[in-house]
Amino acid sequence: MTGFQLEIQLTAIIVAAACALPGTFLVLRRMAMMSDAISHAVLPGIVVAFFLTGNLSSPLLIVGGTATGLLTVVLVEAMRRTRLVREDAAIGLVFPALFSIGVILIARFAGDVHLDIDAVLLGELAFVPFDRWVVAGVDLGPVGLYATGVVGAITGLFIALFYKELKLATFDAALCAMLGFMPTMLHYALMGLVSATAVVAFDAVGAILVIALMVGPPAAAYLLTDHLHRMIGLSIGLGATAAVAGYWVAHVLDASIAGSMASIIGLEFALVFAFAPHQGLFSSWHRRRLQRWEFARKMLVIHLLQHEGRPEAVRECRVDHLQDHLQWEREFAGHLIRQSELQGLITREGVYLHLTAKGRSIAQEAMVS
């Protein structure tokens, strides 16, 4: 591995972590699409700041981008409040307009400088090592690494300090307001950090991967844990893994790094979606199956209990009667009876079924609850 490769991967890991932090809260607040809106809407701010400074690595670009990112949040909220359009439509109206302004500004006035549209959208992680921070002749490393590191650290600090408040604002904004924690302020602070993160990540990975990194790992983590702090940790882990894996996949296939990273995130999510221990497709399928068996077994013992020792028992407690009366498939009923026999709940005497003591107590318990 060359130094450049190391720097690229390090930057990718930091970007992934910086995105996962606010992304967790976006996902839980049902505002995942704000990452789409903000990551596009930072563009005009960046472009204007670039025109003012003439320098692509000026910190003012972060300020400008954050400003238009927050402007999006304000505009969406203002439009929603008029009740003329719904929130989803408001998002869909605001960010394309702001992004279009950015694209047109670039096309008209910056066509020949190093700020082209494709890079904006797609990012080029591979170029990160070429923009270096040199102080008094000493090479301190790529600028992008520092920019993402600083913004990520600020985001991390903010979330650590206001963890309790953010949790409350996310879970129950009304209580948050009543207790005097200003959920609106917290909301704007969080959105400001999302914007700043989008700006620094933008340069490295482009607008669309910002969305993938902010939404994908937290969404996967959401299916893996029921603890907020673990969800944040898992998101960072999943994001960083995708960053490194995506880099090497891109390296081997000679394809877009941002694209590979997003694809790996998709793969991660698909795996979690299918195989997560409690929330996954397979485990919930398995659980439903177990529940079905469990329920059927209960029905069987209750049925037997109700007719036990009565004149109709001869008719009711027969194997073939179960198929008609409880409308079970022949195979299902047979399987169920064999299982219940094995578990010592019933005994079988020709075509007649009898409850055991254990089966009787289970039936009685089931009927009480």
Add this chain to the structure above:
Amino acid sequence: MDFITALLEDYTLRTVALGTALLGAVSGALGSFAVLRRQSLLGDAISHAALPGIGLAFLITGSKYPLILMIGAALTGWLATAAVMVVTSRSRIKYDSALGLVLSVFFGLGLVVLTFIQKLPDARQAGLDAFLFGQAASLIERDVVTMAFLGGVALLLLLVLWKEFKLLSFDLEFAQSLFLPVRALDLMLTTLLVMAIVIGLQTVGVVLMSALIVAPAAAARQWTDRLGIMVALSMIIGAGAGVAGSLLSTESSRLPTGPTIVLCVTAVMVVSLMVSPARGILWCRLRRRHRNRQLRQEALLLDLYALAGQHRDRFHAHDESVLIIMRATRASVRKPLTALAERGWVRSSGLAKWSLTQAGVEESQRLMRERAS
């Protein structure tokens, strides 16, 4: 005038104008349903998800024939919608997260495919890049014919199933109770939305196509409460903005088509939000101001009446400061009092003192009766 003559004579311009009018109308029509069904952002996911489809269609067939690329785009766009539906119904992941995830992952896959294509030895891939931001100038007759065919089919189906779609968008459960095949209709309407988006991709681009779904419909909604009129208006707005934007961008090489169209349609939307007669922000604000003023005046009149009840003389004059305390506000009472005086209900009796007139007493009693009922 020159421009119009040019439009009529210039073959390229005419093709471009026709094509964009078409896509604007189709996306305006289907967008209306998307907006009403709260699927405004689904369009964004579909259009981004079309990118890998375009790339793969080209990679597999080696053809740049529009119908083939559009079929590829439609397939992955449709797949993305299905993915969103499966993820939201089979896990606790919410709709917005599913959209964001599917949108970015599909787009990422698209990027990988595009970088593959760029490495192909022959240079035919040039032009696929146009799908990112769109290029109206690249429209030729063949494209417009394909768009017209697909758009025509979509609009025809919309017309045939109009009643059913209307019910589906308005009241899903009621539709179910009528034994309408709700799932099939939902699938159908979503498929039509995918078609509308796919038609516009070459001109507007995957990144901004969603705006053409949302904005015309949102603008049209402000002018009417009837679905038929809304869809018609939305089609007109979409077509108009499409033509205006594409012609502007053909005029100048430094105006990319997609963004220009988006800004045109956004402008229409902003104007609609502001000035539409029934719901527009400006009118509402004026009306609310008028109503608040009237409420303030009535409240003051009743306060004076209540104060007067404490005196034997009903026309006893009271100081402004007393009224301010009663209202528990710091706002001035001078202006509403002056307005009441102009209507002859109160009279100023010297320095900051006011009293009721006979007409004012009667008006107060009328208001009291009205409030009691």
Add this chain to the structure above:
Amino acid sequence: MGYAVEVRDLTVAYRQKPVLWDIDLKVPRGVLNAIVGPNGAGKTTLMKAILGLIKPAAGQVLLNGAPYSRHSVRVGYVPQRGSVDWDFPTNVLDVTLMGLYGRIGWMRRVGRKERKLALQALEQVGMQDYAQRQISQLSGGQQQRVFLARALVQDAEIYFMDEPLQGVDATTERAIITLLRQLRAQGKTVMVVHHDLQTVTSYFDNVLLLNVRRIASGPVEEVFTEENLRLTYGGRVAFVQASG
């Protein structure tokens, strides 16, 4: 004697439509007060407006005789169960602790003392064994009891509860009513949005009949009459007559 809740001329409007119109209300201290009215009557809106969560178009609210602010009076709020996302990744104890966040203050962390208070509150609602349970695994009644525990730890003087008895099992309903009576015995005032007309007289001391306007309010035996109910529900109250 001052009032726990006093509302004057409260008007709330969405767009041009008034949702609450000119509400006057006086609730004495130490009573259980039901808020009753048909759907869309503005019951939740009234609570939110009293708590300052919605800005009213006009009017004034006094809690314990003073305009409500965070420091003037301790207020506990139990929102509707459906107002939060129960898939949120957290457990029962944590949700209960949220009631103490106001006392803990900005940026400071939850300590051992708070944990003890929260566990006590959970015990009061019979949920002490569920402290570490994920909230997504709770039944409707259990969710409601966790919300009550969260309000209890606030140690408020006035409680506002939005449909706490909606869709809960009989055990939870009994537990909640016992709890409300305990609160009353401690001199607390409780405002409850209630939907079940049959139980109003047996559960509550006071009632507010609301349908955009205040129809009537005061002691149950005076106010909860057939005539007033008809005014509130517009004639659709035949079913209360049976219960007398």
